[in-house]
Amino acid sequence: MSTFQDFLIKIGIKENANILMHSSYLKIRSAFYEISIEEIINSIKKIITSNGSLIMPTFTYCFKRLDGSNEVFNREKSKSKTGAITEVFRKYPDVTRTSSPTHSFAFWGKIKNIFDENNSPNSPLGKESVLEWFVNQENSYVLMLGVDFTSFTIGHYLEIQAPVPWSDFSPWDYLGVRKIGISTEGEIKLIEVPGCAKSFITFEKYLLEQNIIKSNFIKSMNYYFLNVKSIIDVGIKYFKENAETLLCPQGSCLACDSRRNKYLC
Numbered sequence: 001m002s003t004f005q006d007f008l009i010k011i012g013i014k015e016n017a018n019i020l021m022h023s024s025y026l027k028i029r030s031a032f033y034e035i036s037i038e039e040i041i042n043s044i045k046k047i048i049t050s051n052g053s054l055i056m057p058t059f060t061y062c063f064k065r066l067d068g069s070n071e072v073f074n075r076e077k078s079k080s081k082t083g084a085i086t087e088v089f090r091k092y093p094d095v096t097r098t099s100s101p102t103h104s105f106a107f108w109g110k111i112k113n114i115f116d117e118n119n120s121p122n123s124p125l126g127k128e129s130v131l132e133w134f135v136n137q138e139n140s141y142v143l144m145l146g147v148d149f150t151s152f153t154i155g156h157y158l159e160i161q162a163p164v165p166w167s168d169f170s171p172w173d174y175l176g177v178r179k180i181g182i183s184t185e186g187e188i189k190l191i192e193v194p195g196c197a198k199s200f201i202t203f204e205k206y207l208l209e210q211n212i213i214k215s216n217f218i219k220s221m222n223y224y225f226l227n228v229k230s231i232i233d234v235g236i237k238y239f240k241e242n243a244e245t246l247l248c249p250q251g252s253c254l255a256c257d258s259r260r261n262k263y264l265c
């Protein structure tokens with residue numbers, strides 16, 4: 001058994017678990033010398049078995065733009081912009097990637113009985129999304145290896161559930177982004193356009209201060225293994241009551257400022 005697999009078992013990963021993984025390959029490699037991406041993926045699969053699910057975001061943000069400068073999503077070819085591990089994972093022959101032009105997911109295991117490659121909801125991280133299914137399962141965990149809450153995709157789900165005042169307001173107007181996803185299969189209207197996640201770290205700080213989660217390190221790699229049930233209700237409450245803390249400080253981020261200017265000023 002590899003030391004990485006030992007580590008996964010030690011932090012609590014078990015058979016049948018549904019795992020949503022966010023990762024930095026560089027950080028994992030610094031903690032587990034010369035480990036390959038394949039070894040990382042296979043170690044998780046081996047523990048959870050195909051009665052569990054391994055899910056990764058493979059987002060590409062292919063929004064239609066006013067000036068036509070947008071990329072067009074191709075489910076098979078478009079590279080994931082959410083990390084090196086996700087790009088390798090999505091190409092495994094036994095892994096399915098969904099069709100959302102902006103927020104596709106790649107997954108393996110039990111979840112393949114629920115979703116197929118055609119999943120592309122109008123609410124890419126809300127209703128009828130992979131994320132909605134994931135957070136409503138008993139056995140779901142977020143595994144974050146070497147990343148902080150700027151990678152916490154569930155934050156966007158919480159924005160919708162709370163909801164924050166700007167949940168369906170696109171903050172990317174200044175980039176000419178429209179509320180439409182565009183792929184080789186055609187265009188899809190979007191209900192929400194997920195915004196900037198940089199300030200999700202204020203939710204991370206809150207969870208740490210309240211001792212709801214613990215900060216963990218192995219060598220120089222930070223990590224979290226979070227039971228989704230333990231953070232969803234507290235998350236909805238936090239997002240509802242502290243929405244303004246989820247925007248970047250005024251003047252530092254055009255996307256967050258556009259939401260602040262419309263709803264908080």
Ligand SMILES: [Zn+2]
Pocket residue numbers: 196197198199247248253255256
């Ligand atoms: Zn921002």
